[in-house]
Amino acid sequence: MSFTSYMDIALEEARAAAARGEVPVGAVIVAPDGSVAARSGNRTRELADPTAHAEILALRAACAAAGSERLPGHDLYVTLEPCPMCASALSQARIARIYYGAADPKSGGVAQGPRIFAHPQCHHVPEVYDGIGAREAEALLRAFFAARR
């Protein structure tokens, strides 16, 4: 599978999140052998949990399956730039590479805001690739917030 098809899975999760009334963000964690270790969408409202972002839920599921709090060699695909909480958690988990779609000027923590991975206290810095499938991720978010207005 190519990086675009993993992002397609993340976009599927984002669409499913929107259908549940959640902010449409989806994430996929890919194991070193190329298999999908976990996939998730936002569930903050459903779980009444402000930490239930797509990335955190995918991390929890992949770590539980691996029986480890670290996921070396694993990649994360997420439709929106990770927030500071998720960026920090992804660093703690030793995720190797992060591919994200839309930039998040309001709440992002990677390319803007606190720029978690550029901070000297960040002990593990993943490789970051942005703009993957960004147009579709942005369209989903725009449609979601337009409908709520």
Ligand SMILES: [Zn+2]
């Ligand atoms: Zn987050």
